[in-house]
Amino acid sequence: MxxxxxxxxxxxxxxxxxxxxxxxxxxxxxxxxxxxxxxxxxxxxxxxxxxxxxxxxxxxxxxxxxxxxxxxVATAGTHEGAEIMGVTPTRFTSLARFGLLVPVRFYLNRYRTVVWLYPAEELRQFAAEKSNARLLTGRMPEEVRDGMRAKLDRRPRNWRGRHIGFLLRQAGDDPWAHAAAVACLLDPADVVDVVEDPHERDRLNRCRPRLPAHGAPGSPAAERAQELMTASEPDEVAWFRADLAHTMETARRQHPAPRPSPEPALRQEDRPALPDHAPSHGLLGWLRRRSRWPTG
Incomplete structure (x- = not known):
């Protein structure tokens, strides 16, 4: 070795x-x-x-x-990204919130405001695409404006979609690693609902990939980041749950989760005898006392 x-x-x-x-x-x-x-x-x-x-x-x-x-591998935030694309920061944010620009990272600043980062190369490619010209100048398309009025924000979901791709690439062909990658982006209650066996959940936890850390565990920043990294939209949650259930079937079939060996039952002759002077309580004590009563 x-x-x-x-x-x-x-x-x-x-x-x-x-x-x-x-x-x-x-x-x-x-x-x-x-x-x-x-x-x-x-x-x-x-x-x-x-x-x-x-x-x-x-x-x-x-x-x-x-x-x-x-x-x-260079990344850009809102202001730098807007400069790369030749648009205002407001327009850049609208395009990102609508889901047309997909973040690759995020962090929380000292005010616990989420700062999204995007691959600079992708922003240049988006701006160079002729079909996107109408998004960069003039009046914003009606569907984008409708999304802004409805306070639509697809950035967290798009980040999760991109990150699960990273995790699944790392998992390779291992079904347990695949299932653990999906489970780490689900609410724990959903994982328990889909994977009822505690031994299987224990194995998933051992395979669990590390998500990006944001602040000390239990801090408001860490809790906010955990919200962003957890699937929340109903159709998204349903997709993750279905993928987890399907992958768990493969994992069980190929490599069942280990289980502790049951303790062997003691034979009658191996069981410790109760001393005569031991306190006698309940029915057992009454039977012992009765056996000492004189007969006839």
Missing amino acids: SGTIAKSDRLTCAPSRAARELQLKRGEFDLAVNLGLVRTVPDPGGGGPRVARAEIDRLRAEDRFPDALRER
Whole structure:
């Protein structure tokens, strides 16, 4: 086993080392992995994902390295994104709330206001698409204005839709990892309703991927972030529940959840005898006292 791990260390490297060799900040590297720009491989030693040396060599050999790779993982908030697209921040926000621009990340600022971030490259592509010209200038289409009047905001749902794609890519063909990825974006009550067996839920928890952290556990910021990361719209919840139920059927069939071995029953001769001086209560005590009564 140690030889296998040593060989793996030569052929692959940890994410932190890969980020340095690709000249990316760790957040940029993680986003590159999520977007599928950097391919990872499982660690044969049971750790987290690793990056093959060949993958690093491939990326380093690309034109304009590392600038081109950094551009592909660059993100923009509302004001910077509006500048990229050549629109006002108000119009940018309307397009994002309507669901036409899909955030890739979010964070809560010191006022606990949600700040959404978008891939800068996608914003440039959106602005360059001729069919989107009517969205960038002039009067906003009626359907978008109707959505704004109704206070429609699809940004949280779009983030969840994008993030489940990241998680399922990492899960690969493992049905338990797939089910855990879906479960982590559902309300716990929904998970309990779909997966009634506590042993199966325990296994799901062990496979559960880590969601982005926002503030200390239990803090208002963490609670607000958890709301954003939890499916909330009825049709969305129904889709997640159906996917979880379907994947759990595959997981049960291929790799049933382990269960504790039942305690062996004690044989009559192995049961401890009750001492004569032990207190006698109830029916058992009455029978013992009766057995000592004189007969005849």
